[in-house]
Amino acid sequence: MLHALLRQRRRDGPDREDPAALSRGRVRATHGRGAQAPVRAPARRPRAGSRLTSAVPDVLAPGLRVVFCGINPGRVSAAAGAHFANPRNDFWRLLHAAGFTSRLYEPHEQHEVLRERIGLTNAAFRTTPGSGDLRRRDFAGASERLERFARDLRPGWIGFVGKEAYRGAFGERAELGLPSTSTANAAVPWSERLRWFEELAGRSSGLPLRRGARALVVDPADRVLLVRFVLPQKELWATPGGGIDPHETPEQAIVRELAEECGLRDFELGPCIWTRERWVQWPRWAGQAERIFLVRTEAFEPAPERTPEELAAEYVVEQRWWTLDELEASRELFAPTRLPELARDVVENGPPPAQIDVGV
Incomplete structure (x- = not known):
């Protein structure tokens, strides 16, 4: 079963963060930080020596509640310059159904979700027909980049949408999982996908059980x-x-x-x-x-x-x-x-x- 992976960052104290916790077992989320003014991140440049740039820009800002990290841009997303742009992809519908957003957003409105304290990025840059077309070298530098923005932007949670997003970046499996939202993951029904998105919404809310x-x-x-x-x-x-x-x-x-x-x-x-x-x-x-x-x-x-x-x-x-x-x-x-x-x-x-x- 294709399922995504999510990881929390370690909370070591008010002034100490451990971004390396992204690649080690289950850790605690941090809560209660209000998001700063939304900023638009341009299409990013990968590791030195590569001519490849992402066709889809990061959507990031300081102090976000959750940053969702996809695997890489598909052809539809690359053409649209937007995350999860395939109309058959359930990501945006799941985001709203689970309570992350106050309304249903369209992919071209991706920068507006910063106001809901939601961010978006990808683990790999190269556009492919499917994630199965990626190679290990496509994830070079991904772990360092994710650890850097975890340290600098301090999101409460990072949710890896697709198991290869986390495994590609860190070379291991994580403990908690979200279902993939891709049409290629038709074996996992809507109810199961929604259940995992709801769990992340609850865990990241900062509210008590x-x-x-x-x-x-x-x-x-x-x-x-x-x-x-x-x-x-x-x-x-x-x-x-x-x-x-x-x-x-x-x-x-x-x-x-x-x-x-x-x-x-x-x-x-x-x-x-x-x-x-x-x-x-x-x-x-x-x-x-x-x-x-x-x-x-x-x-x-x-x-x-x-x-x-x-x-x-x-x-x-x-x-x-x-x-x-x-x-x-x-x-x-x-x-x-x-x-x-x-x-x-x-x-x-x-x-x-x-x-x-x-x-x-």
Whole structure:
């Protein structure tokens, strides 16, 4: 699977930055620096002795939130003089859908995204039909250049869009990944690409994670109760639950959420079986750190205590029971993504001996 790579810079203190952290494992981002006045970077000149210049200019300024680094200009981008200019490339749509930009920008508006504290660059200069046409020498000097602008411009994050952008520059794989936005990466669906862009948006927001509690609700027939969410960019099914209020314990939040979303008050609250960390940019939060509990109850017809309008304000539109076979046969999007197999394991084998981090 072709997926991009992102790296954070090390935060060593208010006056010390380590740009070499770009080429070593996972490090912390820095937050809270306001962007300075936007500046336009001209098409850049590569290493000494080369006649090659980039057909697409850098879009950089001091103090940006994220700089996205592509692999190299494709033919469409080179002709347009703009990053990710192929109309079939999902980059600009993903940027807006994940919350990085306040509106959908066109490639020719690339310098305007500096006002959103977003920057753009490429790891290699040479224009090619595809990234597979690049050679190792095309990335000569890339690591030094990226480290230099990390030191001088101090972006909070650098996101490498395409695995070869990072591997070409530094000769190794990074730990965190974004999906490639290229049409050549059709094997990765939109929902998966968006999930990774949303994670970077949440991580780079500087906001705290909200505490959350959810419940895997199981009836005597081993059916699982799920809630359908219709979000602005996608639809998914998840376990009922939500954020924990400041005065609540996770268990108290479960009692409240099950009544509000499903009308369920008579149940047996079991142990916390799963944990899950979800990064996404919300107005006040960078996502949610969840504890998911096992709940057993008699079969019942969901009748939420909250009004449809109140639930819709939180993107909740439906509740229904699923058999394990229905879950495994469904093509719907679930949260966590491995929910069908995770639910079967709990139903057939009981709660795990220790909490399991179920990922996204």
